[in-house]
Amino acid sequence: MKPLWFKVAIATNPGLLVRLGAIGAVLLSVIAAFAYTGGWLSPVRLTQDRMMAAFRDANGTHVGFRRNHAKGVCVTGWFESSGQAAALSKAAVFRPGRIPVVGRFALAGGMPFQTDAPATVRSMALRFLLPGGEEWRTGMNNIPVFPVNSARGFYEQLLASSADPVTGKPDPVRIKAFLAAHPETVRALPLIKQHQVTSGFANSTFNSLNAFRFVDAAGASVPVRWSTVPVQPFAADSAEPSAAGDKNYLFDNLIAQIAQHPRQWRLIVTIGQADDPTNDATLPWPAGRRQIDAGTVTIDHASSEDGGRCTAVNYDPLVLPSGIEPSDDPLLSARSAAYARSFTLRAEEEHEKPPSAVTAQEVQGEGKS
Amino acid sequence: MTTKARFPAASRLLHWMMAAMIVAMLFIGVGMAASVSARYELLVSIHRPLGVAIFVLCVIRIVNRFINPPPELPDTLSSLQRFAAKASHIVLYALMFIMPLVGWGMLSAARYPIVLYGPLRLPPILPHDLTLYAWLRDLHAGLAYLFFATFLAHFGAALFHGLIRRDGVLESMASWR
Numbered sequence: 001m002k003p004l005w006f007k008v009a010i011a012t013n014p015g016l017l018v019r020l021g022a023i024g025a026v027l028l029s030v031i032a033a034f035a036y037t038g039g040w041l042s043p044v045r046l047t048q049d050r051m052m053a054a055f056r057d058a059n060g061t062h063v064g065f066r067r068n069h070a071k072g073v074c075v076t077g078w079f080e081s082s083g084q085a086a087a088l089s090k091a092a093v094f095r096p097g098r099i100p101v102v103g104r105f106a107l108a109g110g111m112p113f114q115t116d117a118p119a120t121v122r123s124m125a126l127r128f129l130l131p132g133g134e135e136w137r138t139g140m141n142n143i144p145v146f147p148v149n150s151a152r153g154f155y156e157q158l159l160a161s162s163a164d165p166v167t168g169k170p171d172p173v174r175i176k177a178f179l180a181a182h183p184e185t186v187r188a189l190p191l192i193k194q195h196q197v198t199s200g201f202a203n204s205t206f207n208s209l210n211a212f213r214f215v216d217a218a219g220a221s222v223p224v225r226w227s228t229v230p231v232q233p234f235a236a237d238s239a240e241p242s243a244a245g246d247k248n249y250l251f252d253n254l255i256a257q258i259a260q261h262p263r264q265w266r267l268i269v270t271i272g273q274a275d276d277p278t279n280d281a282t283l284p285w286p287a288g289r290r291q292i293d294a295g296t297v298t299i300d301h302a303s304s305e306d307g308g309r310c311t312a313v314n315y316d317p318l319v320l321p322s323g324i325e326p327s328d329d330p331l332l333s334a335r336s337a338a339y340a341r342s343f344t345l346r347a348e349e350e351h352e353k354p355p356s357a358v359t360a361q362e363v364q365g366e367g368k369s
Numbered sequence: 370m371t372t373k374a375r376f377p378a379a380s381r382l383l384h385w386m387m388a389a390m391i392v393a394m395l396f397i398g399v400g401m402a403a404s405v406s407a408r409y410e411l412l413v414s415i416h417r418p419l420g421v422a423i424f425v426l427c428v429i430r431i432v433n434r435f436i437n438p439p440p441e442l443p444d445t446l447s448s449l450q451r452f453a454a455k456a457s458h459i460v461l462y463a464l465m466f467i468m469p470l471v472g473w474g475m476l477s478a479a480r481y482p483i484v485l486y487g488p489l490r491l492p493p494i495l496p497h498d499l500t501l502y503a504w505l506r507d508l509h510a511g512l513a514y515l516f517f518a519t520f521l522a523h524f525g526a527a528l529f530h531g532l533i534r535r536d537g538v539l540e541s542m543a544s545w546r
Contacts, residue, residue: 016533019532019533020532020533022532023525023528023529023532023533026524026528027521027524027525027528030521030524031521033396034395034396034399034517037396037399037400037403038399038400038402038403039403039404045403046405046406047403047404047405048402048403048404048405049403051405133482133490133492134482134488134490135482151405151406311499312479312480312497312498312499312502313480314479314481316481318410319481319482322487322488326410330406330407332410333405333406333407333408333409333410334405334406334409336409336410336413337401337404337405337409338405343479344502344503344506346499347479347499347500347502347503347506348503348506348507350499350500350503351500
């Protein structure tokens, strides 16, 4: 029921309808702008939701698990800084001394119950708990370069390499089409295949892949990449334990080794030069770049993800202390965004999550499942 | 009858500053929740300090409202319209006060360091708890959509007063004289 003045106004003033229409048009424009910003009007724009849908298409639904690097164990230990990186970065983590570390070892891919295999990419994630509430989180892989250099490339690789529902294997036609569109991947794959796979997590080198910047006390910055290099001696993968039927042989070996003796990695920081690529994780830096031994990561305790201290942690690569800054690598922002959405999804599903592949009992039995 | 009364200058300044910040915040929020591009990092780095700024201004604004009460609505408004105006203003105030706190609490429950700028950061205000985080994260998004809807109603009503009723209500806030 419109009041009388309104009816009279409409009858005597047709301009009123135009003004009403204008108000409607303004409000609709605001709604459209909002919807556009939220990605609802752009079916081809790569959004967080579409990235998560690609993980679901590739791996199926695994409630409560990380969408990538889904199979893992928690570890704890400490970082003993050598003080050698302190001249390049003002971050408190590099001052001489010891700070606690909460880490996670995992296998790449969204399948939380996949069988351990030598060719699967291994990862080490670390959360350095700096004094004063600052944190440094980093996720590293045992490959020398990343196969893609953009969120779009990652998405397309995920879709192209997912198993065909009929054959159960990736479709070679789709892989060929993906590679044709991504010459950076074609260049990176031989480097990834060349790297020698070791016998386990404990003697793997893990690389940051993305570049960052170290900022010193005076505000000067240098491009860096970092790696954790094992103190444990190299041993080539023999792939026999897997054949012996232990689906979790990589994790079980790691747990047994840590229980026996703490395992250590040197944190090696590689300093890039001005023209070294910082925005492309598929490109290695030239050999012979200056390297600094920033200190030693010691891991002395392992636990299942179920009840472990790494579980409620998002190893977001943009959680950085003052003194370490992101580079211009677009993958950093993409990883941060995708990890955040994965973290939210699994937090929402936490009450439905089945036990992880590496259970608390398995860790208590020191890796003998 | 139309109203000639205007909001005091301090109230108008607070209103328009916060209007720009809140609309920007709603768009930044919905944009960053969708983005995997390089903009994500930029948007997040704006979202956190902007949220804190909105919270601080909101507290100042509530105090200001007691010092500088708003002008009366014109008496040509029906009681239903008065109720709608009053209720929507209460909802807007509640949202601009609660949303930053929910955001702070949700980041605390996830144990994200809450960096405002450089070494400036907020301490956590809630325990590290995934389930609590999930609940607050969903609440934050739900309240954001409610905020956007309430903003649309508020904006639409303001335009209705200014262009259709022409009763001075829009001018009581939107006047630069």
